[in-house]
Amino acid sequence: MSTSPEFALFGGPPSFSEPKPTGNLYRPSVETFLEYSRLFYENRCYTDEGDLCRMLEARLAEFHAVERVVSVNSGFWGHVLALRALASPGRREVIAPAFGYRRTDDMIAWAGFIPHFCDVDPETLCPSVETIKSALNDRTALILAPHPMVNCCDAQGIEELGRALAIPVVFDSVEAGYRAYKNRRIGGFGDAEVFSMHATKLLNGFEGGYVTTNDTELADRLDNMKRFGFGRDGAIEDGLALDAKLNEVHAAMALASLDEIEEQIARHRRKYELYLAGLATVDGLKIVEHKETERPDYRLIVVGIGDSWPLSRDDTLRLLEAEKALARPYYAPLHHKIVEYPRICPELPVTEAIFRRFMVLPSGSHVSEDDVGKVVDMLARIRRNGPGLKSLGKPA
C-alpha cells in the first residue's frame, strides 16, 4: 500500500480547512430575509394562515407556470400527501426506482402503499417509459418518477404513459425545480410534482416543500389535507389528513432565496464550466453534462467513473473525504437496505451494473471557483498516483 504524503488520508494536510459539501446551503441576503420577516411581525401571524405562505405559493406558481402551488412543511410529507390523494382506489403498489432518494420507500410506506422498484435507464440515470412498463401490473396505484440530479427524466413520455393507462403520475422534482423539458417548465407535468426547500436544495427555506399542479380540485384537497382536513371555512371535510403546514419564518426564507434565483444559477454555471474544463483533462472521469436544452441549473456535479480510473468509487470518496471534500455516492440502491415493511424488489440489472460508477462532487454555495480548482487538482493527483494508490485497504 502506498502512503503518498500528497494525500490527507496518508497524513498530509487536508486540502480544505473546512468541509466542502454537495448540499447547496444557499445563503440569500439576510436583509431580504429580515424584510420579509417584518411582515409577520406586523400582522402577528406566524403559521400557514399568514400572508407569506400565500405570497410564496403565488410566486412559485408563476415560477413554474402552473395553476396552483400548495406549500408544505417538507418534500417528504408533500410526497406522502400527494400519493395519498392521487393513488388509484383499491390498488396497493407504487412504482419508483430503487436508484433514487434514500427515503423514497419510507414515504411510500407512510402513505400506505407497497413500493415496487423499477430499474433505470443507463444514460439518464432515472426511470424511463420502458423501465416503468416492466413494473406495471393490475395492482399499480401510482407512478412516482424522480428527475435525476442532472437533467430531466422523460417527463412527457411518462406523463403520456400514465394518461394512456389511467394511472396517476407524481414527479419527484426535488432536484429539478429550475429546469424545463421539451420547452415546458418542470412543475406542470403529470398529476402533481413535489419539491423540497430543505437548506441543501436549490431554494433554501431552512425547511419546507411544495406541491405543484394544474388540477385545482387536487390543490384544494391537498390544502385541506395539510391542515388536519380543515377547510377554509373551519369544518373538517375529511379526517384522513395530516399536519404538514409550512410556517411564515420558513416562507420568508424561501422568498428571499427565490428573489436571487437567477444570480444563484449564474454562479453555479461558472463553477460547472470550471469542472467541465478541468475534468476534461482527467482520464477515466466523465462529467454528466447539463443539457442546455433543458434550462439547466448547473447545481449538482455528477461524475461517472470509467474503466480506466485507477481506484474504486468508494476508495476515491475516502481519499476526497480526508481532504474535506465531501463528495458522495450518487444514491445507494434502496433495495440493498433492510426495512420493516413490505416492498417488491425485482431484478434490477442496470441499477446493479452502474450504481458504483457515479459520484457527486462538492458544489453549491459553500464551494467557490477556487475550491472547484482544488477538487479537480485532487482528482488529477489521484489519477497520476493511480497504480500506487490501488487497494487502499480497509479504513482504520
Next chain:
Amino acid sequence: MTGKPSLASLGAKPRFTELLRTGQFYWPPWEGYEKAARDIFSRRFYTSQRFAGPLVVEFQRRLEEFLGVKHVIVVRNATNALMIATHTLGLRGKVMVPSWTAIATVQALIWSKCQPVFCDIDPDTQQMSIPSVRALLEGGGINGILGVHLWGDALPVGELESLAEEYGIPLYYDAAQAFGCRVGERAIGTFGQAEVFSFQAANILSTAEGGCLTTNDDALAAKFVAMRGDHVPGTGANLQSATARLSEIQAAIGLMALDDFDRIRENNEEQHRCYETSLGSVPGIRVLRPSGVTISNFQDLVGVVEPAKFGLTRDELLAVLKAENIVAERHFHPASHAVRPFCEIAVDPGQLRNTELAARGTFQLPLGAQVTPDRIEQICDVIHETHLRAESLRPALAAAAI
C-alpha cells in the same frame, strides 16, 4: 335590559376593529429574532442534515433541564412526534384515546396503522374519564393508551398509570396543551413511556410550528432521533424515517420563548383570573379551571354554555362574539368520533355521553399575546350583555343566519 344595545348583532359598531383569535401567539421581540437570524446566516447552519445543529442541540438541552427529563427530541410538529412515538412503541391494532381531543391525536394513530378506541371524558374537567377507560379495557383487545392532557390541565396520571400497568400495555401522552404544567413536583413530560408537546403558535411555547418528544428511556430516545432523520450510528439505521426536523431558527425562537416562560405563564394566569372573575357572575357560563395540576400554564380559556340558564346556545353566543370580531372557537368541532371516516368506528350507546355534551356546549376565548385585562373586560361585557339581551338577540341571529 334597558338602554341602547352595544352589541354589533343588534346594530352597534363591532367592539374590536381587528380580529381576536384564540391561541397564545407569543413571539420574541424583533431584536432577539434579528440577532438569531444574523448568527445563523453567518454560521450557515440552517437545519439538520445528518446531525442536529447547534441551536437544536441547545434547545433540547434546555428543555431537558426545564422538564427534568432525560431526553427531549425536538421535531417538526406534534403530529409527527405522535407518529414517531406510536411507531417506535411498536403499537398496532386498537389504541385507546379520548374522542375529545385535537383531531391530530387520532390522525397520528391512523397514519401509524392503529385503530382508535374512543373513551369518554369527565364532565367537570373534560379530561379522560378513568371509569370509561377501565370499562373499555375490561372489554379486551386494547394494545396501548394514548393519554391526552387538555386545556393546561392534566388527566389523572396516577390512576391511568396504574391501569396501564394492570393491563401491561404501553402508555404515552399527547401533552400538546400542557407544556410547563406540573402534577405534584413532577413536570408533565416525565410521565408514561413518552410524552409529546406541541410548539405550534397557539400553545404557550411557540416555534411557529414544531413540537418535541420526551422520554427517560435511552433506547426509545435513540429511535426517536433516528426516525426524525438524524444519523444514529449503530442503531435504528433502517427505522422507517418520518423526516421531522426542526430548523435552527425555530430552535432559536424556542430558546427565547423558554427564557421568557415565567413571565408568559404569569401573564396567562392573570388573564385567566380576569376571565374567571368577570364571567363568574354570568348565569349559564362555566369556566374550566385546571384542577388536576399543581401548576398550570393557563394557556386556554375554556367555557361551557348551559343554554337553559344562559338564554342562548353556544353557537348563538359564538355568532354574537364573531360580530364583535372575537373569534371564539368550538374546539374541538366536531368531536373526533363524529369526523368522517372515524365516525365509522363502532361506539356503544352512552360510551361518549359526556363528550357529546361537551361538544355541544364548549367554547374557547382569546387568551395570550393579543389580549389585555382591558380587552378581556370588554369580551366579558359582551358575553354578559348577550345573556341579558338573549330574548332580542335570538330573532336577530335567526334572521342573520338566513
